[in-house]
Amino acid sequence: xxxxxxxxxxxxxxxxVYKTEVSGNPAIAKQRFSKKYRHPDLDRKLTRGRLNQEARxxxxxxxxxxxxxxxxxxxxxxxxLYIEFIEGPTLKEWIFDNTDEDKEKELxxxxxxxxxxxxxxxxxxxxxxxxxxxxxxxxxxxxxxFGLSQISAMVEDKAVDLYVLERAFISTHPxxxxxxxxxxxxxxxxxxxxxxxxxxxxxxxxxRGRKRDMTG
Amino acid sequence: xxxxxxxxxxxxxxxGSANKLGVGIVKHIYPxxxxxxxxxxxxxxxxxxVRDTYNPPAGEGFLPRDxxxxxxxxxxxxxxxxxxxxQITHKDLDCICYTKGPxxxxxxxxxxxxxxxxxxxxxxxxxxVNHCVGHIEMGRAITGAQNPVxxxxxxxxxxxxxxxxxxxxxxxxxxxxAIGNCLDRFARVLRLPNDPSPGYxxxxxxxxxxxxxxxxxxxxxxxxxxxxxxxxxxxxxxxEPEKYTPEDLCYSLQENMFAMLVEITERAMAHxxxxxVLVVGGVGCNVRLQEMMGQMAEExxxxxxxxxxxxxxxxxxxxxxxxxxxxxxxxxxxxxxSWITQRFRTDQVHVEWRT
Numbered sequence: 022x023x024x025x026x027x028x029x030x031x032x033x034x035x036x037x038v039y040k041t042e043v044s045g046n047p048a049i050a051k052q053r054f055s056k057k058y059r060h061p062d063l064d065r066k067l068t069r070g071r072l073n074q075e076a077r078x079x080x081x082x083x084x085x086x087x088x089x090x091x092x093x094x095x096x097x098x099x100x101x102l103y104i105e106f107i108e109g110p111t112l113k114e115w116i117f118d119n120t121d122e123d124k125e126k127e128l129x130x131x132x133x134x135x136x137x138x139x140x141x142x143x144x145x146x147x148x149x150x151x152x153x154x155x156x157x158x159x160x161x162x163x164x165x166x167f168g169l170s171q172i173s174a175m176v177e178d179k180a181v182d183l184y185v186l187e188r189a190f191i192s193t194h195p196x197x198x199x200x201x202x203x204x205x206x207x208x209x210x211x212x213x214x215x216x217x218x219x220x221x222x223x224x225x226x227x228x229r230g231r232k233r234d235m236t237g
Numbered sequence: 238x239x240x241x242x243x244x245x246x247x248x249x250x251x252x253g254s255a256n257k258l259g260v261g262i263v264k265h266i267y268p269x270x271x272x273x274x275x276x277x278x279x280x281x282x283x284x285x286x287v288r289d290t291y292n293p294p295a296g297e298g299f300l301p302r303d304x305x306x307x308x309x310x311x312x313x314x315x316x317x318x319x320x321x322x323x324q325i326t327h328k329d330l331d332c333i334c335y336t337k338g339p340x341x342x343x344x345x346x347x348x349x350x351x352x353x354x355x356x357x358x359x360x361x362x363x364x365x366v367n368h369c370v371g372h373i374e375m376g377r378a379i380t381g382a383q384n385p386v387x388x389x390x391x392x393x394x395x396x397x398x399x400x401x402x403x404x405x406x407x408x409x410x411x412x413x414x415a416i417g418n419c420l421d422r423f424a425r426v427l428r429l430p431n432d433p434s435p436g437y438x439x440x441x442x443x444x445x446x447x448x449x450x451x452x453x454x455x456x457x458x459x460x461x462x463x464x465x466x467x468x469x470x471x472x473x474x475x476x477e478p479e480k481y482t483p484e485d486l487c488y489s490l491q492e493n494m495f496a497m498l499v500e501i502t503e504r505a506m507a508h509x510x511x512x513x514v515l516v517v518g519g520v521g522c523n524v525r526l527q528e529m530m531g532q533m534a535e536e537x538x539x540x541x542x543x544x545x546x547x548x549x550x551x552x553x554x555x556x557x558x559x560x561x562x563x564x565x566x567x568x569x570x571x572x573x574x575s576w577i578t579q580r581f582r583t584d585q586v587h588v589e590w591r592t
Binding site: 035056057058059060063066067147148150181182184185188189191192226 | 456460529536
C-alpha cells in the first residue's frame, strides 16, 4: 500500500478492505486477491472483471445521483480500488441498535427508494445485503460493494436482486418480514406501473425456491 | 429433568427419496442419561447401513414409477440384511425413522408405506425426518465438525446452510436447478453410463481434461444459477464436438461450477464468522470439489470436513441419526401424520436437539 497509516478494516471473502488516505482525505482501498482454488484463467477473469465492473457501476450510480462512494482511482496491477470513505454503521448494525420504529420505517423506505433509483438506471447490484448498505452521518443510505454488479434492464435481474436482499433479511434479522415489506412498498410506490412487472417476477422467483422438487 | 442413569436409543432409518434405497440402524448411547437442556451429543454406534441403487440405462434419467417399483422390490431383503448385520431384532428398536421429504413422490410414498406398516405391526413409534437435516446430522456425527457452514450438494439440492437458533438456515441456494441435476443432465448429453452414478463418471472424465473452456459464471449474492451453464455447454457439446473433447468439457464444467460453490460457501463463512465447512450430499463425494473447498478453507485458516460414499450418497443411517436425535427430545410422528411431502425445506425443521 502506498500510504502510511493503513489499517485493515475488514477481510471479506474476496477482498481486503483498508482504511487509508489519499491526498489528505480518508479513503478506502479495496484489494481483491487471487484465489488458489480456482483455475488461473477463471481467477483472472473474475478478479479483473469485478474490479472494473465495481468502478463502472459506482461511476454510473454517481452520474445518476445515487449515493455511493466516489471512485478515486483503480490500480489494475494490485487489483485495488480506491474510493471515498463513508463514515457510519452498516444497515445491519443500525437495525440491531435502533429502537425507534418510526425512524426504522423511514430508513426502510429510503432503502426502497434508492434501490428503485438504481434499477431504473439499469444497475443491478448483485449482492444486496444489510451489510452492503451504510447509514451515513446525515442518516442517508449509501450503497457499497458493487463487485457482483451488472448493467441490465431486465425484469428478471431486478427481481433476483430484490430476492437476494429479501433472503439476506430473512437469514440475518428477526423481524425480517416487516422490514423487507417496508422496503418493497417504497420501491413499488416510486412508480407502480413501471415496477409492476418486477414485483410479479419477484413472486415467481420466490415460488421457484418453494416449489423446487428437492430430490436426492 | 435429566436422569443420571445411562440411556440407549436404537433407531431404524429408511431412506428412499430418490433412486437409492437405504436401510440403516444406529445406536445412540447417553452414558449419564439424556441431558435436559444442553445439546445432544450421544456416542454414535453404526450397527448397519445397507443400500441398493436403481440405475437407468445410459442416456436416460430415472422415472418416479420405476424408482418406486425398485424400492418396493428391494426393501424387505434390505431390512433382513440390516437386522442380520446389526445382530438385533425389531424388538430392540426404539423408533422407526423414515424420510418425510423432500424428494420424489412415488419413491417416498413406497418407503413411508413400509415404515407405517412395520410401525403398527411391531408397535414401535414412527419418526418422520427431513432428508436434508439427515445429511447434515450424519455429516456432523461422522466428521466431528462443531458448528460448520454446510454445503449441501446433490441431485436435487444446492444449499449453503448455517445453524442458528434451532434452525438450519439457508444462506444461499440455487436459483434454478441443482448442481447434481446439471451434472446428471450433461452426462446424458455425453451418454456417460449411470453406473455407479453419472456424476462419478463426469469426475473421471474431468481428471483427463486439461483445456479450460470459458463458461457462464453466475453468482448472485450467496445464490447461484446453473441452468444457463447447462444450456451453454450442451450447445458446445452438440454443435462443435470436434472442437471440444468430452474430457475438456467435463473438466471445465466442474472447475467452473465448483468455483461458484466455493465462492458462495466462503461468502457465508465470512458472513457468519465460521472457519469450518462441512460438505454433504452426493456431489460432496467429488474429490475435486473437496480439494477446492480445502484450499479455500486453508487460506482462511480453517478446515473442510467431508464424508465418503457411504454417508455422502443417500443412505438409511443418516435418517436414523437425525430421527434418533429428535426422538430423544420426545418427537414422534403419529400414523395420521405419517404422510410424505415432495417439498420440505431444511429451515422448516425445529432442531430441538441443539441449543
